[in-house]
Amino acid sequence: MVTHYDNTAPQTLWLSIYLPMLPVEVFTRGLKPEDTSRPIVILAQRKVRFLNPAAHARGINIGSSLDTAFTLSSQVVSFERNEQKEFSTLSHLAQWTYQFTPNVSIRAPDCLLLDISGCLKLFGGLENLKSRIQQGLTKQGYESVLTTNMTPMAALCLATSNRKQQVEKDNTGTDENGSCVAYVTKSLESLPVDCLQVDKKIIESLQQMGIADCKALFALPQSGLNRRFGIYFVDYLQRLLGEKPDPQKFINPEPKFVNDVTFLADINNTASLRFPINRLISELAEFLTARQLATNHLSWSLSHRSHGDRNFNILLANPVNEHDMFMSLTLLKLEQINDVKEIDNLSLAVNNLFPAVNISGDLFHGTPFQQNNSVKGQQQQTDMLLNKLRTRLGPGSCYGLSAANDHRPEKAWKPVRLDQKDYWQPDQIGMTSIPQPARPMMLLSQPKPLPGTCSFSSAGNVTGGASVKTPFQLSSFHSPTRKAKHQLTLLKGPERIDFGWWDEDDLSKVITRDYYVATINNQGSLLWIFQYSNDKRWYLHGIFS
């Protein structure tokens, strides 16, 4: 029984993405379509280096000066070439292509190399993968040229040379001949020598020698090339053809998201930011989905080249990955901002990333057997209201209530932060069966002294002595001018509460309060008042609403 082993070496397939208009697109990608019809030029050393199709249509050429450009068209918008921004955009796009393959290499200034040998099956073939990548890039506003080959350098050469025509030799990655060199040689034959990524001087020498295209170059003996041009050129050729392995340095997936949009004209009102905000949030949502992450903190920054930045943050109660919620909360916060004069750049940064929580859906959703309250829907709705309140009123404005482990009345409750949810429950179950004395539904934040000598009648007996009826205002809806005179009747009590007797050595110094339930005669209001046992002052502490 003869078993056939696969003798061919593992075939590698490299995809190169070339972004020909990157210097222009870093400035124009966030614009609405009507704005891109304006001619835009990128300058370096006061000469035009890159231009967009509209500028080209008006007759501006690469190498002309800025004055020429303005003469040809008065609407020209010019930017200085921002290489740092290009590099950061390229890194951002490299992170974006991470969803297709983990092996992504950045080739400055305007190319990305992807090793797609392993991902063809997942994405349904080379064509599907390429169209997905191209569509994704176009959606973000970048024009791209995609080429494949079996060595990275070859893919790069093909990409950078094919600016206008699409020379594709489609290959699913396997070559029956088993020879990578032969394939690469064949595919690069017709290319001119100046598309090789080597020193300009070497290319000039080759052209002067009469070697115009790669076919002739590959026919030359390598020892001769070595003597003439040095070992680095030969090494490059060997890596190009696949004779030598060419390991690339791959990126690491970065745990943060930073993206921004530049505007051509300064924007004065925040209402027109809706479109770019939507765009940035869509990209964020895709980023989070691809990595299965969620976030609870968005940092927005509105900046202008001459003013400082205006930053605002959106904080959510729980990490989520929801486009609608980010959008509505951002717009809500934006309404409150009205001190920004002009903006020419909008950026979004997200650093707090958490693993996404997967809520399993109901298997019987939509059938008669489905559960009544779907947990996911409930949670989403709950978060939305809470997030809206926190966004508009400030993160610390909403709080919950909890009992606390203290017998002193004002400390027997505590506010609870809703993202921490530290509710306190009494530990011993048996304790809750003891009937607790009545507590008022509402507590005053500070006990309010009852004025002067308020008169009290204890309902259990008759008070003797003069009762001085002094005015005592309870917060009701009285008009402030009408001073009502109240007489309080004590009903239940006293309930003695000692404060911190363990802190004091001398028991006479300990604060002790005697609490009573009192009612205001003729009104029916029930109050919770107390008297200090040492100096006999009376205070109002709670109201039985």
Next chain:
Amino acid sequence: MAQKQPYDLDKTLQKAGMWRASHMHAGFQPEQKQGTPTGFNILDEQLSGSGWPTDGITELLYEHAGIGEIRLLAPALANLSQQKAGWILWISPPYIPYAPALIAAGIDLTSILVINPKNQTDSLWAMEQALASTSCCAVLAWPKNINDKQVRRLQVASKSGKSLGILFRSIQSVKQASPAELRIELTGNSYSPLVEHSSLDMKIVKRRGGWPTEKFTIDFDDKLHQITPDFSEMAFRNPHKPAPDLVFVDRQSSQDRYGYPLR
């Protein structure tokens, strides 16, 4: 000449679409939404939907705090929070809602959310958002000044959510017309010596499907009017005066038998 048929009242009454004020709960209203049961039968009978309305605003009008305006809502809030129906939102309460008392009333504290917005606009906005959201089951608000246009907006917002909307307002606003669905005037009942539980007088000023009612009393199931007799005073001051629970109180008079003022 044909004899004139006598007018048949019964036939007319049985026609569909005929509303009788005495038959408030007649099933002719197709969109009658079930209200949240209040926990007090005598009140449920008076309300259409047998409970607090979930698609309209309830206004509780009172003059003095402490008469039981929140204790009135406590059974309904306890039910809602035990069923985990959503948030119970308190907007700018005049004092701190006291957690031990809420626990004693049976309200589950994990459903409670308190906010204190700095201005009236934010309060109204928050109330509108909460009423329209399905994740909130009750909103309690103490607005300082609110006009009828704002109440109408809240009323409209509450139609899309499922939460109770309760506004606590001054009894002076009973003169203002308000588009709220349910308006109840609350007055406290003074303490009287023979009764141990507290109670509240209510008068429904406006309700759906019925005329305004007369005053009726809701009795709370508590012992807040229970007296602790002061034995020391009694024993040493006036040995001839009998114990208080033996005192006969004539409710009509303003003095009790011994000449001391009752109220």
